[in-house]
Amino acid sequence: MPELPEVETVCRAISPRLIGKKIKSVVIRAEKLRRPLDKNLHEIEARTVKNISRRAKYLIFNFDEINLLIHLGMSGILRICRENDEIIRHDHLSIITEDGADLRLNDPRRFGLAMIYPVNNPPEFLINLGVEPLSEEFDGKYLFEICKTKSAKIKQVLMEQKNVVGVGNIYACEALFQAEISPVRSAKTLTKTECEKLVAAVKDRLEAGIQAGGTTLRDFFHPDGKPGYFSQKLAVYGKVAEKCPRCGGKIENEKISGRSSFFCPKCQK
Ligand SMILES: [Zn+2]
Structure with missing residues (x-):
């Protein structure tokens, strides 16, 4: 997708x-x-x-x-x-x-x-769309204000389009991994500092995706060209039972609101 x-x-x-x-x-x-x-x-x-x-x-x-x-x-x-x-x-x-x-x-x-x-x-x-993830509006304070009243899991809150748009399953998993935050944590338990870290990770992962896309731009101009939907280097997404690239622990998969969520229980708290 x-x-x-x-x-x-x-x-x-x-x-x-x-x-x-x-x-x-x-x-x-x-x-x-x-x-x-x-x-x-x-x-x-x-x-x-x-x-x-x-x-x-x-x-x-x-x-x-x-x-x-x-x-x-x-x-x-x-x-x-x-x-x-x-x-x-x-x-x-x-x-x-x-x-x-x-x-x-x-x-x-x-x-x-x-x-x-x-x-x-x-x-x-x-x-009715939420803020753009790459805009200045999306910052730690913004996410913290949203999270502090919500019992829902942080991954769910991050993927809710009325909070912030365009953070799909892959990017939610990867950003939570980078920020060392467990996807199953209740949103309201996140500190302001953790929200800042998570926002930075979301922006960083999306930017990396855009960077990766830049190298496939020429494909758009080939008449029979494939779109060049790029395979990004992913740390946890789709890697169940593989080794965590950070701590060597085992990556787990848990369904959160019906979506597969990949994370390392050892270094994501
Ligand atoms: Zn780990």
Whole structure:
């Protein structure tokens, strides 16, 4: 599943190729992904891409008073082709610029999303999102204020989108490991210092992911290119019964709200 660093990487990769370009046509090849691919997607035709940004794991393409929102779902890939390049299986949507670039959304599992909305009337799911993890707003004090009243496990609190967006299962596990905090601890038992450490670890792991993505950028421009969802160097995620890279102890796996959580019980307290 594309995580926040992948979406950020896509955003950075496609921006220089598309910002300032006028859309010639939109080609819809599937009736629906997570939701129907509405005919109003054609509203961006003859308009110019003013900006491309990321909010949580959403890509937002601004065309003055309307925005196009794309979410990659479980398996979505965005790549830039030339408009005459062969259409491959699951190429559900093409956004073609006047200079012949073709931004294609390929999504085998069809959990992705592409929709248009007026800038002054964003959908509710965008309004209710928490802070960005890489923003200054997300700091130790912020996390401590959230944690101090919550009995829920810290990992659960970290993955709750209304608290902070885009910290998926992998990054939650890795950040908690780096901060030496057990994922099963009740959030309210965390000290201010631990919250600061955890916030720093979240930012550090996400930044490392974005860095890793930078090396695969060229793949976005290969017509048949794979997306380059990068395999990051992971310390604990998916490594049950392997040795902890810090203390040599055994990594364990425990389900927390239905999600596999990997950690070292010896050095995460
Ligand atoms: Zn350990």
